[in-house]
Amino acid sequence: MLFVILIGGGIGYAFGGFPGFLIGAIAGVGLVRWAKWKIQKRLRAVQSGFMESVFAVxxxxxxxxxxxxxxxxxVAEGLFEKFRLNAEQRQTAKAAFNRGKSDDFDLDAALAEFMRVSGGQSGLLQMFLQVQVAAVAADGEVHPAEHEMLVRVARGLGLSEQQVEQLEALLRGGAASGGGPSREKQLEDAYKVLGVSSDVSDDELKRAYRKLMSENHPDKLAGRGMPESMREMAEEKTQEISHAYDLIKSAREQGATNA
Incomplete structure (x- = not known):
């Protein structure tokens, strides 16, 4: 802000001396306030569009x-609690959910509108998709028809089927903390979570991990329009990414020791 004010003042001084400096500085303050208002307005629009689109889809x-x-x-009602929606937001979410399950709902148009509102930001799009995967995987299984629908949603957001599989693997990883899949299956899912093959080098593995952690940092997502109520889910995702990375590192270190 100070930089903009000084620039405005400097330009004003060049044309009108000290009075010009004051006018330029005031104009600089106005410009900064206008820019902040525009940013905040856009974030509110993204946050509102995010929540309504999430439940409609x-x-x-x-x-x-x-x-x-x-x-x-x-599950949908449970997300009302998880996202800490107030009474008015719950009514909006319920109406959106009912609209989404109606026969005449235009899924492709809804995804295109969210793409427009979100500016196509990768982190927000992946978080949007993660909520959809979490909803259908709540019973511990993603059925083929549901998977195909998730792939359709992903493609409508400019994402890939691989990213759907990454999120499915991430959710299985979270559920596995209480037992279930074999260590081999957990390790296979860990590679899927990081989006790499099992034969990548340690350096490539670390780069993939750091990239995912950067893209999914809750503060960064919030700054791009993710509703604050979804921070908990974003934090859980980074924890699962870290868990996947640690699982792979541990397996590789153990393999090197036994070699």
Whole structure:
């Protein structure tokens, strides 16, 4: 801010001496305030569009197998709690969910509108997709029809099927903390979470890990328009990315020791 004020003052001084300096400095203050207002207005628009689009698309995704079950409705309502929505926001989310599961819902148009509002920012798009994956995977399994719908959503957001599989693997990793998949399956999923093959070098593995951690940092996502109520989910994702990286490192170190 100070830099802009000084620049404005300097330009004013060049044309009108000290009075010009004052006018230029005042103009600089006005410019900074206008820029902040524009940024805040855009963030509010992204945050509002994010939450409404999330639940509308969720309604369509949950109906992918032909019917929205009571379990899926409970999952959606559970997200109201997780995202700490107030009464008004819950009503908006419910209306969006019901709109999304209706037969005449235009999924492609809804995804295109969110792409426009979000500016196509990768971190926000992946977080949007993560919520959809979490909704259909709440029963511990993603059915083929649901997977295909998730792929359709991903492509509508300019993302790939691999990124859907990354998120599915990430959620399996979170569930695995209580037991379940074998260590071999957990390791396979860990590589999927980081988006790399099992034969990458240690340096390539570290670069992939750092890139994902940077892209998914909660503060960075919040600054780009992610609602603050979704910070917990963003933090959980970075924890799972770290867990996947640690699991792979541990397996590689153990393999080197036994070699």
């Amino acid at each position: 969720m309604g369509a995704v949950c109906k992918a197998d032909g019917v929205v079950t009571d379990d899926e409705i409970r």
